[in-house]
Amino acid sequence: MAEVELPQLGESVEEGVITAWLVEVGDTVEVDQPIVEISTDKVDTEIPSPVAGTVTELKAEVDDTIAVGSVIAIIGEDDGAATDDQDDDGDTDDQDAPSDDDTADAPAEQADEPEQPPAGDQRPAATSDAPSGQRVAKGEDHDADVIVLGGGTGGYSVALRAAQLGLDVVLIERAKVGGTCLHWGCIPAKAILQTAEVAEHAQEAADFGVKVDYHGIEVAALNAHKAGVVEKMWKGLQGALKGRGVETIIGDGHLIDTHTIEVRTEDGSRTVSAAAVVIATGSKPRELPFAPFDGERIISSDHALYLEELPDSAVILGSGAVGMEFATAWSTFGVDVTIVELEDRLLPLEDADSSKEIGRSFRKRGITAMTGVKMSGVEVTDTGVVCTIDTGDAQEQVEADLLLVAVGR
Numbered sequence: 001m002a003e004v005e006l007p008q009l010g011e012s013v014e015e016g017v018i019t020a021w022l023v024e025v026g027d028t029v030e031v032d033q034p035i036v037e038i039s040t041d042k043v044d045t046e047i048p049s050p051v052a053g054t055v056t057e058l059k060a061e062v063d064d065t066i067a068v069g070s071v072i073a074i075i076g077e078d079d080g081a082a083t084d085d086q087d088d089d090g091d092t093d094d095q096d097a098p099s100d101d102d103t104a105d106a107p108a109e110q111a112d113e114p115e116q117p118p119a120g121d122q123r124p125a126a127t128s129d130a131p132s133g134q135r136v137a138k139g140e141d142h143d144a145d146v147i148v149l150g151g152g153t154g155g156y157s158v159a160l161r162a163a164q165l166g167l168d169v170v171l172i173e174r175a176k177v178g179g180t181c182l183h184w185g186c187i188p189a190k191a192i193l194q195t196a197e198v199a200e201h202a203q204e205a206a207d208f209g210v211k212v213d214y215h216g217i218e219v220a221a222l223n224a225h226k227a228g229v230v231e232k233m234w235k236g237l238q239g240a241l242k243g244r245g246v247e248t249i250i251g252d253g254h255l256i257d258t259h260t261i262e263v264r265t266e267d268g269s270r271t272v273s274a275a276a277v278v279i280a281t282g283s284k285p286r287e288l289p290f291a292p293f294d295g296e297r298i299i300s301s302d303h304a305l306y307l308e309e310l311p312d313s314a315v316i317l318g319s320g321a322v323g324m325e326f327a328t329a330w331s332t333f334g335v336d337v338t339i340v341e342l343e344d345r346l347l348p349l350e351d352a353d354s355s356k357e358i359g360r361s362f363r364k365r366g367i368t369a370m371t372g373v374k375m376s377g378v379e380v381t382d383t384g385v386v387c388t389i390d391t392g393d394a395q396e397q398v399e400a401d402l403l404l405v406a407v408g409r
Contacts, residue, residue, distance in 0.1 A: 174252055178237055285300035331362075
């Protein structure tokens with residue numbers, strides 16, 4: 001018998017919620033076959049079976065909250081011998097199988113004919129290039145039912161769902177599956193914020209009667225912590241894709257026609273084809289004409305996540321989520337931060353109350369926020385950058401070690 005436990009799904013994840021069981025008691029499972037879907041505050045994923053065998057017990061129900069390390073299922077390892085449940089399969093199958101009468105009354109397969117629009121529907125008639133609404137069907141000359149180009153959040157979600165529906169899926173990714181969110185966005189940024197939170201607690205420990213000597217941030221250790229968090233989630237995602245039977249190809253994909261992609265890998269070129277192709281190539285940080293990225297003095301969030309040393313001062317252009325995260329973390333680490341925002345308040349896309357609250361918080365932190373102003377130029381010097389800020393009536397020069405451009409993607 002093998003006990004399936006809820007694994008550690010992130011550095012700070014302590015529990016997860018069961019959102020769906022993919023198996024039932026009595027089902028036969030293979031090694032790495034997904035058996036349950038789990039949702040946490042960090043990631044949604046599937047847990048694979050560690051062994052091949054038969055599901056003998058499910059320890060929790062859907063919507064139950066389970067602590068990390070708790071047993072959620074028991075799998076009886078497959079030794080080739082028939083069990084009592086298997087001996088009864090014949091009776092069970094007879095009970096579950098639909099009768100001829102039931103079959104006769106069942107509606108015809110929807111795949112035979114696309115659903116007709118209701119009377120009076122003024123939608124234009126579908127062209128030959130438009131989706132038909134029919135189930136994807138692999139042709140004789142196709143390698144798969146679906147090819148997904150891009151392994152980021154959108155791409156791997158499509159791949160997992162398509163595989164769950166029984167389709168043969170090929171996923172093509174240039175670098176690592178997980179994309180921006182896992183490797184250059186949400187997850188590493190939150191790991192840095194977690195370090196900032198710990199640093200803040202250490203700096204304020206004396207207020208709680210705790211004696212702590214705070215000596216600052218060791219960037220190499222910070223990056224190692226961040227890499228460890230990303231690595232765990234990356235391996236979990238790879239396991240989920242493998243468990244669903246998704247073939248992952250690492251390489252540059254080039255669309256040849258509507259059904260064919262050439263993939264250039266380290267081992268050469270390979271051509272794959274499918275009945276359907278999903279383009280999920282994602283985005284990249286927006287670069288401004290007057291502030292081209294050089295990776296050292298003028299940087300994007302991609303660069304900021306992998307700095308080898310912290311600057312003494314920084315200007316952040318843009319006060320959306322990315323700009324706010326780096327402003328928060330860097331100021332906690334001792335960086336002198338100035339935020340430049342074109343709109344008249346921080347977090348301009350959020351509620352005004354949120355803007356007021358974060359404005360008060362940033363003032364307490366010593367962060368300078370310049371709102372309702374425009375950055376019109378950047379000069380790179382030997383020691384940093386000089387940013388020209390148009391305030392409406394005049395121009396100001398703001399100097400810093402670097403400029404982080406965080407104006408979207």
